Amino acid sequence: MTMRRKIYMTAGYNTVSLGTGRKEFNPKKPRPGIEHYLNEAGNATLKKTGGPKNVDEGVVGNFMAARYNKQGHLGAFMPMIDEGLRYKPSLSVEAACASGGMSLLTGMKSILAETADSVLSLGVEVQNSVKAVYGADILAGAGWYQKRKSGHAHFFPGQFSDRAGAYFKKFGRDQTRRAFARWYHNAIENAKLCPTAQEYENTDMNPQATALNTEPSPKMFTPHLTPLESSKVSDGASAIAILSEEGLEKTGISKDQAVEIAGYGHAVEDVTQDPEEPTRLDTMKSAIDKAFESAGITKDDLATVEIHDCFAIAAVLGVEALGLAPHGKGADYILEGKTARDGELPFNTTGGLIGWGHPTGATGVHMAVTLWEQLTGNAGEAQISIPSDRPYGMSINMGGDDKTVMAIVYKKAE
Amino acid sequence: MNYSERLQNVAVLGAAGKMGSGILLLTALEMVNLKLKPENRDKTYVLHAVDVSYENLDSLLKYIREQAVKKAEKNIVPLRQAYAGREDLVENQHIIQQYVRDVVDVIKPTIRLDQASEASLVFEAVNEDPDLKVKLYKQIDQNSSQKIWYFTNTSSVPIGRLNEEANLEGRIIGFHFYNPPAVQKLVEMIPAEKTLPDLKNFADSYASALKKVVVYAKDVAGFIGNGHLMRDALFGIAEAERLSKEKELPRAIYQVDKVTRDFMIRPMGIFQLIDYVGIDVVRFILGVMNPYFKDENLHSDLLDKLYDKGVTGGQHPGGAQKDGFLKYEKGRPVGAFDPDKNDYVMYDNISHQEDDELGDLPKGWMPWKKMIKKKTRKDELKDYFAALRQLDTKGSELAIRFGKNSKNIGEKLVSQGVAQSSKDVNTVLTTGFFHAYGPVNSYFD
Numbered sequence: 001m002t003m004r005r006k007i008y009m010t011a012g013y014n015t016v017s018l019g020t021g022r023k024e025f026n027p028k029k030p031r032p033g034i035e036h037y038l039n040e041a042g043n044a045t046l047k048k049t050g051g052p053k054n055v056d057e058g059v060v061g062n063f064m065a066a067r068y069n070k071q072g073h074l075g076a077f078m079p080m081i082d083e084g085l086r087y088k089p090s091l092s093v094e095a096a097c098a099s100g101g102m103s104l105l106t107g108m109k110s111i112l113a114e115t116a117d118s119v120l121s122l123g124v125e126v127q128n129s130v131k132a133v134y135g136a137d138i139l140a141g142a143g144w145y146q147k148r149k150s151g152h153a154h155f156f157p158g159q160f161s162d163r164a165g166a167y168f169k170k171f172g173r174d175q176t177r178r179a180f181a182r183w184y185h186n187a188i189e190n191a192k193l194c195p196t197a198q199e200y201e202n203t204d205m206n207p208q209a210t211a212l213n214t215e216p217s218p219k220m221f222t223p224h225l226t227p228l229e230s231s232k233v234s235d236g237a238s239a240i241a242i243l244s245e246e247g248l249e250k251t252g253i254s255k256d257q258a259v260e261i262a263g264y265g266h267a268v269e270d271v272t273q274d275p276e277e278p279t280r281l282d283t284m285k286s287a288i289d290k291a292f293e294s295a296g297i298t299k300d301d302l303a304t305v306e307i308h309d310c311f312a313i314a315a316v317l318g319v320e321a322l323g324l325a326p327h328g329k330g331a332d333y334i335l336e337g338k339t340a341r342d343g344e345l346p347f348n349t350t351g352g353l354i355g356w357g358h359p360t361g362a363t364g365v366h367m368a369v370t371l372w373e374q375l376t377g378n379a380g381e382a383q384i385s386i387p388s389d390r391p392y393g394m395s396i397n398m399g400g401d402d403k404t405v406m407a408i409v410y411k412k413a414e
Numbered sequence: 415m416n417y418s419e420r421l422q423n424v425a426v427l428g429a430a431g432k433m434g435s436g437i438l439l440l441t442a443l444e445m446v447n448l449k450l451k452p453e454n455r456d457k458t459y460v461l462h463a464v465d466v467s468y469e470n471l472d473s474l475l476k477y478i479r480e481q482a483v484k485k486a487e488k489n490i491v492p493l494r495q496a497y498a499g500r501e502d503l504v505e506n507q508h509i510i511q512q513y514v515r516d517v518v519d520v521i522k523p524t525i526r527l528d529q530a531s532e533a534s535l536v537f538e539a540v541n542e543d544p545d546l547k548v549k550l551y552k553q554i555d556q557n558s559s560q561k562i563w564y565f566t567n568t569s570s571v572p573i574g575r576l577n578e579e580a581n582l583e584g585r586i587i588g589f590h591f592y593n594p595p596a597v598q599k600l601v602e603m604i605p606a607e608k609t610l611p612d613l614k615n616f617a618d619s620y621a622s623a624l625k626k627v628v629v630y631a632k633d634v635a636g637f638i639g640n641g642h643l644m645r646d647a648l649f650g651i652a653e654a655e656r657l658s659k660e661k662e663l664p665r666a667i668y669q670v671d672k673v674t675r676d677f678m679i680r681p682m683g684i685f686q687l688i689d690y691v692g693i694d695v696v697r698f699i700l701g702v703m704n705p706y707f708k709d710e711n712l713h714s715d716l717l718d719k720l721y722d723k724g725v726t727g728g729q730h731p732g733g734a735q736k737d738g739f740l741k742y743e744k745g746r747p748v749g750a751f752d753p754d755k756n757d758y759v760m761y762d763n764i765s766h767q768e769d770d771e772l773g774d775l776p777k778g779w780m781p782w783k784k785m786i787k788k789k790t791r792k793d794e795l796k797d798y799f800a801a802l803r804q805l806d807t808k809g810s811e812l813a814i815r816f817g818k819n820s821k822n823i824g825e826k827l828v829s830q831g832v833a834q835s836s837k838d839v840n841t842v843l844t845t846g847f848f849h850a851y852g853p854v855n856s857y858f859d
Binding site for chain 1: 490491493494507510
């Protein structure tokens with residue numbers, strides 16, 4: 001899959017990821033709804049790109065507003081953001097936690113198909129409308145409903161706990177749990193550098209020790225994963241402009257403030273099937289391989305990765321899916337500090353799903369915004385240096401238990 | 415009749431009260447817990463919620479539902495397993511709803527006492543009035559063909575007396591929950607001399623199923639909890655009266671309350687605690703206890719005086735603190751009562767002067783709320799009280815007097831055999847009263 005037309009992304013914006021950890025979050029008080037988040041993120045991006053006249057179409061990634069907020073038809077919220085968007089095409093897309101990735105993909109496809117020169121891509125989710133115990137029911141929709149009855153109370157934590165348990169058994173529990181703790185440490189360390197992150201105000205001086213001293217509780221949560229090793233329940237939205245060469249010119253934004261999409265890979269696996277091998281993320285690997293091929297690069301060309309660490313075990317398996325470590329050695333790779341912000345290949349530089357937050361439908365777009373910030377030098381305190389000999393960033397956005405994966409390769413536009 | 419059979423038909427008397435509603439909840443949860451076991455699926459569990467009016471019972475089920483939802487949300491992992499056989503219950507929310515229905519379904523609210531005669535086990539949580547209790551037991555027994563077992567939640571009345579007067583032949587045990595029963599881990603268990611061994615064993619099983627911390631007390635009026643609290647309260651009142659020889663009583667009350675809360679790092683000052691329990695209740699319990707202690711006078715004229723003026727403390731129906739010795743705004747004390755003027759003297763007008771007289775808080779002080787969360791609490795308290803003993807202030811002097819007296823009360827409870835050990839006394843105070851340390855310590859020596 002070669003890119004028959006250049007695609008740029010720019011003018012990204014993330015709202016705060018609101019939920020436990022943020023000082024302004026109070027579960028007992030009313031909070032903003034999806035309208036607020038769509039408005040904030042949408043308007044921020046519009047402002048930078050010159051307003052609605054520079055938007056040909058809109059797309060909203062969202063997973064389960066229909067249940068979290070009793071709200072469907074999110075595409076039709078686009079003109080609410082700015083009335084200049086009235087009568088322009090807009091739609092919503094869904095692929096569980098990869099809905100944000102699908103929002104990006106839909107925009108990219110419109111550019112590639114030459115049906116649009118500029119797409120406003122949004123992702124949004126407001127999850128704190130229900131307690132986590134009921135949110136687990138909603139999120140379980142990312143799996144096959146026929147399996148819900150036999151599944152864990154915390155359905156997805158349960159699925160990935162099974163994967164963690166299998167990995168423990170095959171490759172050793174202690175070493176893997178130490179890697180989880182290191183991963184958590186990096187997530188918090190990075191989140192503390194990003195003012196919109198849910199864990200921005202975390203005061204733990206030694207998150208690694210905290211995570212190591214927290215044992216999984218099968219009765220309260222899952223047998224092999226602790227809440228610290230899980231992504232958060234979050235409210236938030238992200239927005240980014242997806243543009244053709246012509247579309248970028250119209251906005252007046254200079255190329256060095258944009259990223260170019262070097263390639264992407266999209267892969268889907270049968271949602272009714274259990275994973276073939278619980279210690280591997282095969283669909284993720286397929287999407288990554290496609291993305292590398294499409295961009296004509298290898299793992300050695302990457303400067304940074306945004307990976308879908310909905311659970312720490314997904315990060316370990318993701319490192320292996322990327323080919324950075326052989327099967328069973330992903331934990332070592334993390335433990336050696338290679339994924340830390342000062343490591344060989346910094347991952348999730350603003351905290352990822354565990355540290356920044358995981359407003360499910362927004363996450364894919366949030367990853368794109370983070371990479372756009374890093375590659376164009378707009379990441380503020382969280383900025384890492386991008387080596388000139390390996391200038392690429394990659395986002396890997398996963399829906400369900402390795403069922404839909406969207407991987408995108410970015411580099412600074414020239 | 416085994417444990418599970420005994421719990422198939424139960425009654426709670428005073429079920430809508432502060433203690434009764436908690437006991438009802440815990441018992442309903444335990445009954446559903448049993449019912450969900452495969453071997454009990456076909457059995458019927460009945461819990462009679464007996465109280466005096468429909469108005470009281472009306473809000474009871476609302477409380478039970480809310481609490482059952484919370485319980486289910488917290489226990490969703492084991493609950494999913496318990497309901498695994500129910501194909502129609504798929505999502506957590508389905509299971510939680512079903513659990514709440516199951517809990518509410520066992521409860522049969524009633525204002526008819528004769529319903530209780532159907533039960534094989536009766537929890538009694540009515541007013542602390544020995545005659546009323548005896549009357550109820552007799553009436554229930556009369557209408558029953560079986561030998562009902564009684565659990566009484568009394569905090570002061572000797573169980574042996576209830577046993578004798580109601581002719582129960584050992585079918586009663588003291589099972590004293592602390593408030594609120596659903597949250598408080600402590601249970602004071604008081605077997606009477608004649609309590610049946612089987613009943614004792616059952617009470618142990620029930621307490622352990624409820625995951626309670628059990629402290630056994632000898633059947634002496636007031637047991638351990640009130641045995642300490644009532645004497646501690648009387649000492650607080652006596653201290654205020656002593657100080658009032660040199661100053662107005664509201665100022666003395668302010669000082670004693672502050673010393674017992676802040677200098678002693680307790681959750682509440684002694685006067686706030688009396689108000690919390692209720693001046694009427696404290697007075698009544700003292701009246702129940704006093705005849706049993708020939709060498710002590712467990713009585714306070716000042717309490718009588720306030721009671722006669724209708725100053726009772728206790729809580730409003732919504733849970734808000736009523737004025738008593740102290741006046742409250744948003745649950746915090748803001749004034750102290752002056753019985754001569756029939757009015758409250760506001761703290762704003764007196765606290766500066768009285769605080770100056772008490773002197774600064776010792777080095778290492780922290781509020782009780784912070785102290786109880788400290789893992790290094792023992793060391794912190796040791797250092798703090800060492801600093802307190804070094805100070806030559808009125809505040810530290812009063813604290814030492816109070817601490818020594820509190821220790822004396824504790825040691826006396828042990829020497830009289832009411833408590834089996836000073837450890838038990840300390841457990842009751844730290845668990846049942848949330849104190850940061852037990853009264854039997856060396857902090858004030």
